[in-house]
Amino acid sequence: MSLLDADGLAIGYGRTEIASGIDLAIEPGTVTCLLGPNGIGKTTLFKTLMGLIPSLAGGVHLDGEALAQLSRERIARHIAYVPQAHPSEFAYTVLDLVVMGRTAYLGTFGAPKQADYDAATAALETLGIGALAERDSTRISGGQRQLALIARALAQQSRIVVMDEPTASLDLANRILVLDTVRSLAASGLAVVLSTHEPEHAFLVADQVAILGRERFITGPAADVLTPGQLSSLYGVALEVETTPSGRHVVGPSTAPR
Structure with a gap:
């Protein structure tokens, strides 16, 4: 059974809808990476999943119970939030x-x-x-x-840890340190949900990738979701994904002639 589920979720503020049709299942012992361009609603989605703002449609369930019916104290004992390290x-x-x-x-x-x-x-x-x-x-x-x-x-x-761009503004050594920690937390049985602007990080640590784009929400394994076509459409520039001899995935501008 999933720890946290979103079904047919629509998110936004007041009557202003930012995104809809969001279906997401968070399992124990896994890492879910959320990607999307700036301003697309990643933080709004996190706030909705943590019960800080209400959904506009659909619902969120925590351990099978409707999140909207749970107290803040109860939610806090299940979901922890890690902001960027300002x-x-x-x-x-x-x-x-x-x-x-x-x-x-x-x-x-x-x-x-x-x-x-x-x-x-x-x-x-x-x-x-x-x-x-x-x-x-x-x-x-x-x-x-x-x-x-x-x-x-x-x-x-808490059994679920939500992280807002945990590697933002960190140097290389500290990015590696934090990503290693993310995998260790999942290995200990926690469910980790994090947002990132680095597809390579998702390839490294994610069991599941979620893409929040304009008028679409896609989930699946990194290899299936983070394709050149999906990434190019998401960010509005031509991108390609290369695999190094060591098996690492690198995302960069497309070198194909226009």
Whole structure:
């Protein structure tokens, strides 16, 4: 049984529909990559899947229950969100940043208890960044901060982790680190859903690819979905997909004569 399902989903704000006809099933132990051009509605889709905004049609089900009928606390215990790692203005320690993932368990005015700090510490250790616990979260690298935000999601002890472009603005080494972490999370049984502008990343980590385009929503294995024709149509430029001798897929401008 899927952890999270969208059936005939239409998304948007108020009476303004952005996309419709969205069918998606998120399974445990898998990575789903969402691709689409800027402004197409990827963030709106994520917000709808997390219950932050209502769907305009269709529905979302979490463990077989209608998402619209569940409390925010209940949803937070099932779905964790990892934003892009923008610098923070507040000098929390990394441990305090990760403990924020325990909010759903604390109640309205509850303070973190030892069990919450233990869960946060365990999450940091799982990602191999336990040594950062007492560091100022504004004085660590972009890759380390992204891992800290993933640790915050792990401390939430949710079964689904939604990531908004987790490799954006990171250098090569940190992109590799985050992608390796994504695969490790799925291998541990979590369901990971992430958006990306890099088709190569989807080839590397995705069990399922979802394309959100104008008037269409397509899902399937990367090799079936990320074809030159689909990518060219999605982004409005002629693209081709090459396979290197090592088996990696590279997407670039088409070299075919016009």
